[in-house]
Amino acid sequence: MSLVVVGSVAYDGLETPHGKVDRILGGSCTYIALAASFFTKVKIVAVVGDDFAQEDIEFLKSRQIDLEGLERVPGKTFFWAGVYSADMNDRTTLTTDLNVFADFKPKLPASYRSAPYLLLGNIQPELQRDVRQQMNGVRFSGGDTMNYWIADYRDDLLATIKQWDFLLINDSEARMLAGEHNLRRAAEKILAMGPQTLVIKRGEYGAVLFQGKDHFMVPGFLLEDVFDPTGAGDCFAGGFMGYLAERGIDPHKGGIEHAELRRAVIYGSVLGSFCCEKFGPDRFRDLSRREIDARYREFKTFTDF
């Protein structure tokens, strides 16, 4: 079943201990959409400038991503550049040129509005709320956010996530949002803010799913080479939501069983791990569903006891 993804489509300049690229396709919407495209039909809403390359359009199209909602306006595409520390656990932003993204007002094409699944990448909470209102009877919706919105747009953010079925967030942001260091207690507080499902991403250490009194933990995949971690969290979100959309589950008709959510967390982890194997989103040029399912089984093998 189709999934609407809203967020940034950008160019990134990346430097990791493995090398440097001056300009490569990036942005939360890009990573989410590419990861989810291995499971379901994805329709994106984003904005790019007139410098956006045809080859990048072709790449997205090659993954059967619907680009009707990809607005092209005069000016330059959002550009971000950063450099990773030697252990790749920290990164320093060198450049953030919002460019055409500064005035992004997501407009959903009519053909998107009745899609049952909605995943909102990290953008201004008010815009996230506005997008959800443009949808008709969305079944399962949620998204990501970041420290900036938590700190400076808290009320806006709370109004937004109150309507969401799920929130996907990293551990430091979960702690910040809850005002509580202990992850288990932070999760309880966040679940009281609205979303019935919470996934806390912990980078190389995996993820934790919380729903009601239940939780599920998965360790991170031990890659032999982390080439570039850019986009891994967004790919987690894309794999998670892509799997749920593929399964076509309606939480309002009997709920998504916790077992399906657990599988979705594993698929999220699988896509996040593949993302790190090449620069930017390059791993998705030749990744296959067969490899994805094989890694899913690897997760079973190295966690089973």
Add this chain to the structure above:
Amino acid sequence: MSLVVVGSVAYDGLETPHGKVDRILGGSCTYIALAASFFTKVKIVAVVGDDFAQEDIEFLKSRQIDLEGLERVPGKTFFWAGVYSADMNDRTTLTTDLNVFADFKPKLPASYRSAPYLLLGNIQPELQRDVRQQMNGVRFSGGDTMNYWIADYRDDLLATIKQWDFLLINDSEARMLAGEHNLRRAAEKILAMGPQTLVIKRGEYGAVLFQGKDHFMVPGFLLEDVFDPTGAGDCFAGGFMGYLAERGIDPHKGGIEHAELRRAVIYGSVLGSFCCEKFGPDRFRDLSRREIDARYREFKTFTDF
């Protein structure tokens, strides 16, 4: 089957965000022995001063720990004091008074020498090697080490772990020992140094077991209150080795199956998690095997998919 544990028995001064104690029983041997005592007969080798309290002797005895190898000499018991950061991920050492531990030369009582299992807490590598040589036909032996020995006693340490069946070490120390940041490649290098089994402890993020080409990952237990993390790594070691000793497996007669090692890693995680629930080793005053087994099953519940 009985397990010999060698290491420090000490007093600690501890300050965590939950409170402060000026003097409480501590030391690697203490934590390992207490944790392992829920599974098997434990015989300790350590040294204390004439200030060592009778009530602490009674506590160890109440866990059926054999104290024949606990030497008492004139002087003061090893004292360490430290303060934890607000998130308890860092600690600052305030005092390290080695006292009688400075001249510790472990001597195994005759009744210890034919024990089949040996766990060496973090002490000078040469002493660890010497202890192993005092044993007759030990079946399964190994231990822990720390950054100090890795940096300044490397050759000594390599000669020691070459003889071990397993090495238990934390992640930053594994990286340091291997000279390699990537955990998977670091593990390969360490396995080439001698031990057939490697367990890398990752604090709140759990642990990874490596054996041959196989690995097993377990996330850390999500405690609602981490009261005091002191000794958790040693309790992990005690639970791990205690379980293997209880099962009485002989790796030289057909090997410890990987499945048993995985279960041992879970029991290690369980004991490490209980350790954090009270100050120092206080949680072990009333812990029961029933609670341990219940938490083992909880690990199943929150990791299964």
